[in-house]
Amino acid sequence: MSGQELKTEERILEAAGDIFGNKGFKDTTIRAIAQAANVNIAAVNYHYRDKMGLYGAVLEDVFQTGFSRFPAQSGQDLTSTPEQRLRTFIQAMFLRLQSAEGWGGFSGKGRLIARELLDPSPAFEPVIERYIRPHKDLLVSIIKDILQTDPGQQILLSCAISIIGQCIYYSFASKVIDKISVENRPTEENIERLADFVWTFSLGGIARIREDLIISGEEQR
Incomplete structure (x- = not known):
């Protein structure tokens, strides 16, 4: 593949990500994407076969870029505590969702992700298996290590979903948060502080669950 072909593919993916995100799959046309990418329709069909093929490639590109740019274990080693x-x-999630180098909040590619999280398409299945499920497993293992015991999948998954939900809510409800708590708006400048709060709040909840597990274990003796 030549450099020019690669450049063409990148332009198509970039344009398609924004248009799919803002208009949705049904209302997006290959013609509109081709015009935005400054290529002809034949080039889109050559590289991606059809609209569904392009949509799947956009999802893969968006998630691959986000997760590789902001890995969930960045800077960690064997001495890192759970x-x-x-x-x-948590910080990696905020950076993916809100930073300009990530998905940029709730517009363009961020809106595309929101659409898929709310109403997954068949094209989202590979993304779940390749990115979301492994990161869920990673988070569950971290929570298990913090608890210092295995309380079972129901409790572990409830904790994981709660933590992920806190991070995602800032993207989904950014306009509402803007109206009720300006200082908590999910801007790039606030990422560090918001990540700290979600982390502290989550650790408190996990600590309470650990206490309940200890008490429950003592009562069963």
Whole structure:
């Protein structure tokens, strides 16, 4: 593949990500994407076969870029505590969702992700298996290490979903948050502070669950 072909593919993916995100799959046309990418329709069909093929490629590109740019275990080593690993995981989520180098909040590619999270298409299945499920497993293992016991999948998954939900809510409800709590708006400048709060709040909840597990274990003796 030549450099020019690669450049063409990148332009198509970039344009398609924004248009799919803002208009949705049904209302997006290959013609509109071709015009935005400054290529002809034949070039889009050559590289991606059809609209569904392009849509799947956009999802893969968006998630691959986000997760490789902001890995959930960045800077971690064998000396890192599970609490530190959780902090890194949460901050990486905020950076993917809100930063300009990530998905940029709730517009363009961020809106595309929101659409898929709310109403997954068949094209989203590979993304779930390749990116979301492994990161869910990673988060569950971190929570298990913090608890220092295995309380079972129901509790572990409830904790994981709660933590992920806190991070995602800032993207989904950014306009509402803007109206009720300006200081908590999910801007790039606030990422560090918001990640710290979600981390602290989540550690408190996990600590309470650990206490309940200890009490429950003592009562069963």
